[in-house]
Amino acid sequence: MDLFYLAIGAIFVNNILLAQYLGNCPFCGVSKKLGTSIGMGVAVIFVATLASVFTWLVYHYILKPYDMQFIQTLAFILIIASLVQFVEIFLKKQSKGLYNALGIFLPLITTNCAVMGIALLNIKHEFNFLEMVIFSVASATGFALAIVLFAGLRERLMISPVPRAMQGTAVALVTAGVMSLAFFGFYGMVQ
Amino acid sequence: MKFKEALLHGLWKDLTPFRLVLGLCPALAVTSSAENGMGMGLAATFVLVFSNMFISMLRKVIPDKVRIGSFIVVIATLVVLVEMVMKAYFFPLSQQLGIFIPLIVVNCIILGRAEAFASRNPVLLSMVDGLSIGIGFTISLTVLGSIREVLGAGSWFGMQVFGESFEPFEFMVKAPGAFICLGIMLGLMNAYSRKRGETFIQT
Numbered sequence: 164m165d166l167f168y169l170a171i172g173a174i175f176v177n178n179i180l181l182a183q184y185l186g187n188c189p190f191c192g193v194s195k196k197l198g199t200s201i202g203m204g205v206a207v208i209f210v211a212t213l214a215s216v217f218t219w220l221v222y223h224y225i226l227k228p229y230d231m232q233f234i235q236t237l238a239f240i241l242i243i244a245s246l247v248q249f250v251e252i253f254l255k256k257q258s259k260g261l262y263n264a265l266g267i268f269l270p271l272i273t274t275n276c277a278v279m280g281i282a283l284l285n286i287k288h289e290f291n292f293l294e295m296v297i298f299s300v301a302s303a304t305g306f307a308l309a310i311v312l313f314a315g316l317r318e319r320l321m322i323s324p325v326p327r328a329m330q331g332t333a334v335a336l337v338t339a340g341v342m343s344l345a346f347f348g349f350y351g352m353v354q
Numbered sequence: 355m356k357f358k359e360a361l362l363h364g365l366w367k368d369l370t371p372f373r374l375v376l377g378l379c380p381a382l383a384v385t386s387s388a389e390n391g392m393g394m395g396l397a398a399t400f401v402l403v404f405s406n407m408f409i410s411m412l413r414k415v416i417p418d419k420v421r422i423g424s425f426i427v428v429i430a431t432l433v434v435l436v437e438m439v440m441k442a443y444f445f446p447l448s449q450q451l452g453i454f455i456p457l458i459v460v461n462c463i464i465l466g467r468a469e470a471f472a473s474r475n476p477v478l479l480s481m482v483d484g485l486s487i488g489i490g491f492t493i494s495l496t497v498l499g500s501i502r503e504v505l506g507a508g509s510w511f512g513m514q515v516f517g518e519s520f521e522p523f524e525f526m527v528k529a530p531g532a533f534i535c536l537g538i539m540l541g542l543m544n545a546y547s548r549k550r551g552e553t554f555i556q557t
Contacts, residue, residue, distance in 0.1 A: 283453045
């Protein structure tokens with residue numbers, strides 16, 4: 164039951180994009196079309212889960228026993244960067260369809276703060292393995308949910324008469340603020 | 355002449371995060387107070403200046419195909435350095451900024467400058483460029499943090515601004531306030547540059 168609360172909390176209450184501010188660059192960058200935002204969301208779920216598993220294992224079985232937590236940042240970013248590269252090569256060889264769908268988003272993910280952020284939060288909250296997997300999948304799902312909802316709103320915004328100065332990113336950010344306020348409605352649902 | 359341009363472009367022409375819409379995560383996350391915004395800005399400036407320096411030094415050595423990976427290693431090393439210095443000398447601030455200090459690694463501004471400027475310009479010019487972008491970023495974050503802190507907590511750099519009777523808008527220091535505040539500031543800057551006849555490149 165606790166795991167269920169953990170998942171709901173990560174998706175809605177502490178939504179990684181709207182409450183924890185992680186992953187805002189792709190949030191504004193690739194949310195102009197519904198199709199691309201779904202691709203980005205799926206790619207993030209996939210990479211974030213894999214990256215969290217690897218970084219958690221490396222932290223607990225290599226860095227911690229040898230007292231090397233201080234190179235955590237360096238180790239994590241290298242793991243994420245090489246993992247992304249590896250996934251890209253693997254998909255290209257094994258699954259053409261998936262590669263065509265996710266391919267262009269993969270290089271972008273290396274510098275996506277959401278992926279690195281989830282990996283760091285796993286360590287900060289001192290999760291065990293199972294909790295870590297649930298939290299990573301749920302957080303990344305929260306990211307996907309927010310970016311897909313946001314893309315839907317932005318498609319409508321494109322055809323609305325917005326004041327000229329507020330066009331583009333400015334109005335998108337204000338919209339994101341209103342969405343974030345809406346997500347605050349879940350606050351208190353899970354402690 | 356070149357130096358002057360490199361020094362000034364980060365303060366208005368390429369002001370982050372407003373004119374180059376990069377590095378939004380720290381701009382939103384740590385600006386709940388002016389002090390946090392400034393601390394984050396200074397940490398990022400340090401990393402920017404030195405990452406630009408090292409990458410510019412190594413620009414002829416790094417093979418083109420693995421450049422992004424190499425840049426990230428340089429940046430990550432510097433971030434680890436900042437992390438340790440902040441833990442040792444500015445412990446309360448480092449607790450406040452939390453995971454956003456290690457996340458400087460994935461700040462797109464730093465990688466963006468490495469790729470767009472430092473990898474094709476001489477060392478000194480690259481450092482000036484890093485300094486300029488960094489100062490612009492620090493000023494933006496401090497301003498954003500000041501607005502949010504004054505309205506949301508009634509204080510500025512921890513000093514009380516309004517009297518006892520002031521009811522703070524708590525909304526401003528929370529997540530929705532961050533998005534809306536940044537959006538409105540972007541809109542105001544758009545309106546100002548439009549008035550000056552500049553075109554604003556953002557979509």
